[in-house]
Amino acid sequence: MDHLTKQQISDQLRKRVEATSGNKVATALKISPATISHMLGGKWENISPEMWRSVQKQLEPGNKGWMFVETKEATRLKSILSDCKEHSMVFGICAPAGFGKSEITKAFTEQENVFKINCNEFFNRKTFLAELLEQMHQDNGGYSINEMLNKVIKKVNQMDSPVIILDEADKLSDQVLFFFITLYNALQDKCGLILIATDHLEKRIKRGVDSNKKGYKEIFSRLGRRFVNFPAYSLASIKQIVRANGIDDEETVNMIVNDCESDIRRVKRLVLARRLEGAA
Template identity: 45%
Template structure:
């Protein structure tokens, strides 16, 4: 492992700690990482830190040694606009976009650049307690021994003590109803104080519409709190792909057209195709 890699992690970690508000909060938001270890890294005491731990810290704070130049796509600009609005004005929005449109990366970058912004990448297996654990962890709060009610109260208390907090629930369509109802609780207890963003594929908007038609518990309340509207992202266009290709070393018009036509408007596929084009024999 090179010294340059360690220096890059050091720089990225400094930004991460600043974003979280303190070294202890940063450590609490990372799995298997102590505040003492962060102190060693920040104080350049690197001799006794294993390569495994360097990689662990790097991956959790979003650092990668692989070169890839990020480009601000059309959807990135739209997402950034609504995230800023939500955080600065305690607004609540719901947005939908296709898989591979760059939503999650846009959220990662926003959170890394803005204090008191917390991102949850939701999962199907989360129950009510796991949802709260994940939110407290992202906030850098020790939740040891807390009940579900105590965790919710702690979240509300901490967020109300902060200036312009923001919660981003990515892939919110994966949450079961019992957990999705927590959105209503968070809204009710943090209205006019905390911004909230729900984001997913269009499966979420279809789920909400169906739930309303079937008069399912909570769905009308959720729809009301998001302003009865889903913001639809525009998806990946040719100009986006062109900028990404040029930024990452592919400038041939022919190659760019090939990459776009093969991408199915999925940025993950764009990245794979750029790699393939650059490594042609």
């Protein structure tokens, strides 16, 4: 690979780093921060051609890779998740559809003893516990509900600062949602618990409380009688995400910001479309 190509790769890499940070770009590209530093600093002699080609491919406009950007909104959510994990707290968190809740919680699962369940409408108590045991890398076959719950409790008691995240908790049926009370009672002060969803979950639980529906007052009480609500992404944060994912032209950046309706899924769709146009 010639010197000019390496310089072009280095320039592209610099734009990504300036939009986020060297460590975040290194994580996204699956290379070391030291390699990033050497590529930007012109210390190229010990960087193999294979490494240059790998970085070049990942930085190409048509590459489907998507870089997670730690915006102020993502940082706030991760801070709450960390508090919950560290202090075995219980939270209900609401954020708009398209906020990127699943992406942020997925990034958080890279930490030790973080277990995330992607909730589904078809879950019953047994399939819910089977999924939780699978996330904990535990055998989940051939057990009763009570036996499965005891396995979860036993595993949690062996861990340092575990946390269970129920993503899209508003999809859960009443039967499984009420099982949250059982989990809370069994794991109180031993494990953090988080329900995360759109504001539909908050409205559903408050309606249940107001109508005195069985179980809902107990759930609301265990959540501290309040939800943590996140507003839509700021325009500045959306611009940060767009630029970090390879769009540098200010007119295009503004077009995406104005067209996305603060929906990160739509941001991703628009960015990838522009990158593919640039690669054509």
